[in-house]
Amino acid sequence: MEEFIYLDNAATTKTSPTVVEAMLPYFSEYYGNASGIYGIGVKSREAVNLSRERIASTIGARPEEIYFTAGGTESDNWALKAAAEMFCSFHVGNTVTETHKNHLITTRIEHHAIINTCEYLEKAGIEVTYLDVDESGIVRLEELERAIRPETFLISVMFANNEIGSIQPIREIGAIAKKYGILFHTDAVQAYGQLPINVEELQIDLMSASAHKLNGPKGVGFLYIRRNLRIRSFLHGGAQERHRRAGTENVPGIVGFGQAAKEAAETMETRTVYEIRLRDYLIDRVLKEIPYTRLNGHRTRRLPNNANFSFQFVEGETLLIMLDMEGICGSSGSACTSGSLDPSHVLLALGLPEDIAHGSLRLTLSAETTKEEIDFTVEKIKQIVERLRNMSPQYEDFVSTIHGEPDTCCQAAPEPVS
Ligand code: PLP
Numbered sequence: 001m002e003e004f005i006y007l008d009n010a011a012t013t014k015t016s017p018t019v020v021e022a023m024l025p026y027f028s029e030y031y032g033n034a035s036g037i038y039g040i041g042v043k044s045r046e047a048v049n050l051s052r053e054r055i056a057s058t059i060g061a062r063p064e065e066i067y068f069t070a071g072g073t074e075s076d077n078w079a080l081k082a083a084a085e086m087f088c089s090f091h092v093g094n095t096v097t098e099t100h101k102n103h104l105i106t107t108r109i110e111h112h113a114i115i116n117t118c119e120y121l122e123k124a125g126i127e128v129t130y131l132d133v134d135e136s137g138i139v140r141l142e143e144l145e146r147a148i149r150p151e152t153f154l155i156s157v158m159f160a161n162n163e164i165g166s167i168q169p170i171r172e173i174g175a176i177a178k179k180y181g182i183l184f185h186t187d188a189v190q191a192y193g194q195l196p197i198n199v200e201e202l203q204i205d206l207m208s209a210s211a212h213k214l215n216g217p218k219g220v221g222f223l224y225i226r227r228n229l230r231i232r233s234f235l236h237g238g239a240q241e242r243h244r245r246a247g248t249e250n251v252p253g254i255v256g257f258g259q260a261a262k263e264a265a266e267t268m269e270t271r272t273v274y275e276i277r278l279r280d281y282l283i284d285r286v287l288k289e290i291p292y293t294r295l296n297g298h299r300t301r302r303l304p305n306n307a308n309f310s311f312q313f314v315e316g317e318t319l320l321i322m323l324d325m326e327g328i329c330g331s332s333g334s335a336c337t338s339g340s341l342d343p344s345h346v347l348l349a350l351g352l353p354e355d356i357a358h359g360s361l362r363l364t365l366s367a368e369t370t371k372e373e374i375d376f377t378v379e380k381i382k383q384i385v386e387r388l389r390n391m392s393p394q395y396e397d398f399v400s401t402i403h404g405e406p407d408t409c410c411q412a413a414p415e416p417v418s
Helices: 017-023 039-058 072-087 112-123 141-147 170-180 251-289 316-325 345-349 354-358 371-390 393-402
Strands: 066-069 097-099 103-107 127-131 152-156 183-187 206-210 221-225 293-295 306-311 335-337 340-342 360-364
Touching (some): 039 251, 066 072, 072 103, 103 112, 112 127, 316 360, 316 371
Parallel strands (some): 183 206
Antiparallel strands (some): 066 221
8 A cells, every 4th residue: 555545636636647747848848938939939839739629629619718727716716707797897895887687696515716706796796696405415406497587697506516526417507507598607627537528518608627636737727618708808918818818828737737638538437437436335334334424415426536424423623633644635524714613615505514514524536546445444434433432422422312323414324335
């Protein structure tokens, strides 16, 4: 086994050696500005264009619909702010003026790159509906349709959730958006490279993705913008990215993204079959062997590599620290903000009580994760959860008063899937 077991691939992935290899010449050999007319500049430009073509082909788009950015956060900000500007002129701090359409719909379980951008837009007078999700983290289509108003200009629903892995009904949402003539943006940062995506078939107008989630480098992403969509430039400056995203191109990063996208597309089928088997093995073992444990998110409609558990009577951060001491890298749903540990907004949106939401653990696998690593991890979780529960006064009370009846919010262990 490696020195540590890396099970935090939803946070970021290891850059693949072939991606690094593809990037290297663009640091030291072909370092020319991609806008330059001299030889090494032309080499850079050609490499950027090849990456654009490769990425476009993975989602059924045209190369000119792909705009490189500095990652998923930038793509999300661009999509929402520029879509808002297309439909209504506003100034932060002032009330909306000359409003044409001023309502957007999103969900309660989006990444903060979307949630915080929506809050920013609300300050500028945009009205935002945050859709609830069902207990497995999936948007209810009838609720989405009911939320639509004549002034709705955008629906932004993530393709798959970063914490609980639940996959949204994107095809149906695309069809609803089309029916009402509303723009449809999806944050596909977690889904791109893991799930097949075709922007034409799914009727997506805007889509965000990020290289570091699929074994590419950090700090590079793209926004897919459907042709003919007159969305404004995000960064003002030079004429790069067809005048829509100024700044000298991150050529090595873009080359790495193109290579990672190609590799992810080529390996997707076999890789995801492998990950799903291992993920289900992990889920079955944890639910069967550790009582008072719940799987967060949908049992099958989830990302191939995602498992997210809540352990009753256990504090997630403590569990994580103890796993780290055993060389296991996972993450919890909690965000550490200004010294206080807030439970995850995603887990709360599922209807989990705060104490259960605090005891969550996200483990996200990769093609390199082995069964041996999963077995080791499950054994360690079992030991640590038992140790922490034995130190918990609430657990002691629970055992003495409830006589071992499981809490209703924590499902009983199902039979393992063969
Ligand atoms: N959206 C989702 C769903 C994510 O999971 C992330 C990263 O965790 C982002 C957006 C932000 O992407 P980046 O880290 O490239 O800015």
